[in-house]
Amino acid sequence: MMVLGGRSLARYWSGAKTLFFAGALVTMGAVSAVAQSFSFSSFAVEGNQRVGDATILNIAGLQAGVPLSTAGLNDAGQSLRESGLFSSVDLTPRGSQLVIEVAENPTINRINIEGNSRISDADLLPLIQSQPRRVFTPAQAEADTAAISEAYARQGRINATVTPRIIPRSENRVDLVFEVIESAVTEIGRISFVGNRSFSENRLRRVLESKEAGVFRILVARDTFSPERVAEDRQVLTDFYQSRGFADFVIQNIDVTLTRERDAYLITYNIQEGQRFSIGSVSVSSAINGVDAANFEDEVRLRSGATYSPVPIADDITRLERLAVDRGLRFVQVEPQITRNPRDLTLDVNYVLTSAPRVFVERIDIEGNSTTLDRVIRGQFRTVEGDPLNPREIQESARRIRALGFFENVTVNTRPGSSPSQRVIDVDVVEGPTGTLTFGANFNSDTGASLIATYRQANFQGRGQRLNVDISTAESNRRFNFGFTEPQLLGRDLRGSFDLNYATTDNENALYDTETFRISPQLSFPISDESRLTVYYALEYNDLTDVSDDASEIIAAEAEEGGIWTNSVGYAFSYDNRRTGLNPNAGVVLRFGQEFGFGDKQFIKTTALAGAETRIWNEEVTLRATLEGGLLTYQEGRSRVTDRFFLGSRIMRGFEPGGIGPRDALTDDALGGNAFSVLRLETEFPLGLPSEYNLSGGAFIDYGSVWDVGDVDTSNVIYNDFTGRAIAGLSLFWTTPIGPLRFNFTEPLDVQPEDNTRNFEITISTSF
Template sequence: MKTNVGRFLAQGFAKMRSLWMALCIVVFASGAVNAQSFAFSSFEIEGNLRVADGTILTFGGLTPGAGISTADLNAAGQNIRASGLFESVDLIPQGNRLLIRVVEYPTINRINIEGNNRLRDEELLSLVQSQPRRVFTPAQAEADTAAITEAYARRGRINASVTPRIIPQSDNRVDLVFEVVESAVTEIERISFLGNRTYSEGRLRRVLETKQAGFFRILVGRDTYSPERLAQDREALTDFYRSRGYVDFVLQNIDVSLTRERDAFLVTYNIREGQQFSFGTTSLSSEISGVNAADFADLINVRSGATYSPVPIDSDIARIEREAAARGLNFVTVEPRMSRNPRDLTIDVNYVLVSGERVFIERIDIEGNGTTLDRVIRNQFRSVEGDPLNSREIQESAQRIRALGFFADVSVNTRPGSSPSQRVVDVNVTEGPTGTLSFGTNFSTDNGVSLLASYRQSNFQGRGQRLNFDFSTAETNRSFGFGFTEPQLLGRDLRGSFDLSYGTTDNENALYDTETLRMSPAISFPLSETGRLSVFYALEYTDLADVSDDASPIIQAEEDAGGVWTNAIGYNYSYDSRRTGVNPTTGYVLRFGQEFGFGDTQFIKTTAFAGAETAILNEEVSLRASVQGGVLNYQEGSSRVTDRFFLGSRLMRGFEAGGIGPRDENTDDALGGNAFSVLTLEAEFPLGLPSEYGVTGGAFIDYGAVWDVGVADDSAILSNDPIARSVIGLSIFWDTPIGPLRFNFTEPLDVQDFDKTRNFDVTISTSF
């Protein structure tokens, strides 16, 4: 037994000793290989046609006579391959000589796109980084393929496929062809919301730029999936809720999925609304020695009880900081410190004046503006080089640059300057289209079908100036208009403009024609955040022609005066609370103007308008009210039918053009009046149709009158006194790609027998 065990152990030790000796030999041999080195006295390169021998050796870091290990030799081969010029590289040692055998990538002869119909060659080729007369590389071709595929995906054609093809040519050249198989548009079939309790899906969809597929989808072009547009919608939806007091609103995620057939997207917004807060108490304090907060208390417009919104807070801060700068208190910033009251859902705001960082603007650098002049962009800054840096003012300047509408993209950032107290403001813009040339037709129940042509340029010669030409002709009238606006007259916030208009009418409803020419230069400037004043001079020519013998004696007498030139100066004041956006659901508009004629004809023409709009029932229903009127009073001379007021369907629905007001009893000619007034009340509401159809309903009542021809003997004039008319009606609003249309169905309540009523009309929907 012991002998067998001993023999077994002896055999085991012998085997272990053999394995150990074999392992040592392998390790020794391996070290010998790694330790092998070469010293090549010459190099021979084969297969290179374009790349010089010296260039290849430089890529590999190879020099004659230098010692090189096996690892270094492998690294040299990798470096030559990494140049991207060769399809294959082999390094073969042959004694003292190293043979380098390469196969060069071919040169691109030309690049073509085939199979594309929806996207033009120019657009796709601009995405391709491969270039003719340069070396072809498979990696770059694959990257170009991905870029073209992504371009189709951005247009909603996610199933489009792109295949790169290589067509060999002589002299180691190839044609690179991208074969495109275009797919149908993958539209957004449904946009839905989860977690919304206050606002309906229809109301929230109207906030988004992205739309569901519906009628005229080819013209709308916003029902395709776009990550960029979705990012904008995320911000728009957040701003919508935050501006309405939902400070805890969270857009948790946006789920985008494809239908089973992969022919449409389903987009779902998962949101958490939170509760709505109102403003509690507001206060102002100062942490700066020598600065009295009470001096700025009157600048706070936020009022207790109003729905919370960051917009009025930002307006108050900007107002206080501007006033501090005007008083020479530089580097004063305002910190809004909030205190929540969860029990009564209010937020107290304390505006604290604190000392900001003492930093100055070293310079403003502008890039990307190939057309727009630098000064147009610089004019949007209230600060210049050397002024104290105000971060809020920089943000407001960026908003003003975007509001110009000249640029597709705007970014404004600051970076460190030449010293710790200096900052450089970088403005990077991407130019966008600013001009339009359009031809088309227009239809209204007042004038019938019109042919239109217009040219508009909002950035004329890159100077920020506006230029427009308009021409229209219809069966009963023709008009021409020219306008030019300089937004920064004399380098200040003065808007200078010049307007010229010419029009003629061939009135089928009257026995006379008219001709009107008006030229008017004007200057306008802001009086406040919401108010603006414009002053102007007007030179006007009016004439009556081809007056029939059967026309009203009043009009025949007015024709005898011939063409009349008038000179006038005037002003217009406008107040619009929507400019500040303080209350997103309610807006007020006021307009008042007067025109004073002088010279041979002296008159005062006064017009006024007041309008308000609010949204109720979680903003599903819009209520609008407006009142407007005008008075024309002559001291020298007398008014004519070309000067007086007429009420058309835009002001008083339910009547033909000139169908209401003073009228010649014998000839039935509409004479117009020296005074008018109109009150309008209307509501707009959903009809239960899918929001992508863009169709809503409305109801309205109009109450108004026009009166006073201004002649001594009015015995033959009907309705020369302020006799009010009223109509009620229903409307259908249709937001179409060619413009917002409005269909009105009216029923008269109080009218005169001689009025010319209309039960249906179509107009372009407008807002005050």
């Protein structure tokens, strides 16, 4: 309706330009016919309605009786035109009077956006600088049009068209309407590489954040072209190669083209890998008088023979500079000197201790955080006001701020302070969403289908705290989990958390149900860059309910004890160097924990896990080995079925829940065990399918058992001693927008007659 009475902006702008040039020609003709300087005793302003005469003269810089040259007269007219208030300006000398004829730009009555459905008015209107009740200018309307088009381009809709139209209204007003014709998404049709010899295209595509359009194109936003994302991919690809020894790797250019139909982008990375280097000799030297380099050598973790990577070198520099501060050496910086040995393709690394400029941090200014408190951002800095300025530490602080996940963009720069020896650190952030509310369904072969509701907030009340609430109801269980975490307790790298868990089970494969409740406050802190220690207290309640008359005598006897409360303290140690180790293709994970019960129930529950993985054949194939076990011993009291270990599919595949381990020979009830151990060997490999399908294959062998029901009558218990089982299988991994899915097809190799096996299971893919 609004378009019918409107005029296109192009026609309006064309008319405005015609008046502009006509006015300029008249003015030039009038000026050329008279003398080269003027002195006007009066001014006559014509055509203005809203803008007063005094305002026009002030903008033009004209005063009565002041001599004015031809150039000055032209400058006065140009100033009026550039003010944006007028569509045309004409200055005509008439003797001692200057006549100024103007045609005012209309004011904007209202602004509408029509035809948009993919992007709402609420998202587009803030991009428009034209405003109601302000003067309309064609140049600003054109800029607004470009801003709306850019918003659609960022969504991958590069063929969207935006047309501004004006609809005249009374009193020199207009309605400004932006007509949008939305287009389909222009996806990334292909990502290819030229010059790659060490890694396949599929392996390199997995490194990049941008993805080719695949079967989940509706749900995955990363298959739309984004120049910002491609710029990030350039750095990610460089980091990938350099961390694997390719010190001379360079991306020569990135070719981005559109198909002829303009429906897909084709991205080609032209790269030069160079040679792969390893580390030769590693040393520390000092260029500072009185500083002995030998005192710093123990802090170096880089070792000869390791694959070259900038990451462990940067970590060594950070440790050396921190040690210098601890020893009272405030202005020391470490410069790595790298010497090439082309013959054996090694790099000698010498860390040189040098004097740093005497520059201090004057203050830290933080901008853009409307929700997140300043102290959360400041907590990522190891530097405070008055400390020596360490550029590497500032870069590390910026990395830690980005790692919080609270911000869409983080920029950290330094600028001169109030004196030459002072610097101000500017932190500019753009906040992003940090909370999610999810309603959905899940499926697991162990528990069946379930309905879930989840609320997660990673930045609770802007304090950097984490809040999780999970509710799920499945065919065989119902669970409620509440968790709260303070990552910077007491302003230190001390993580405090509080967990509350409640669950009831309807055991479909047993003649009893269970009810459990657990509260556990915890403290966690780092021991090294790769390890962490957690200590905790736990208050737990468990009960056996609805026990059938046909249930095992052991379970019936345990149920007679009723609901039991237990108190315990414990610790958990973890070590993981998969991300910080010297070899980017291999890693080790170690976990060890013990829980000590006290009071009426005195026990020690020990669990341990050791895992290693490595990638071979140019990182196309992943090999994993995991050994996991647990032991529960009682000094007072005895274990119940709610305390003992059961091996689900996460620990040992190929069995029904409770399908392995001690069981009552008369009732077939699974009793669980006080001890278990499982060895898992597996491999993951590509299937040769296009990478956009996100499918890979795997094979595995599991060997293990669970045993020992404790101090009870075991005359009717079978498999109470260690009896090893072996399962082999094939896996299909499918990375989907709802999570990584794993399909296992299993075949028993060595099982017992009363075990309950299964040949197929589906789970959310997990790793150790």
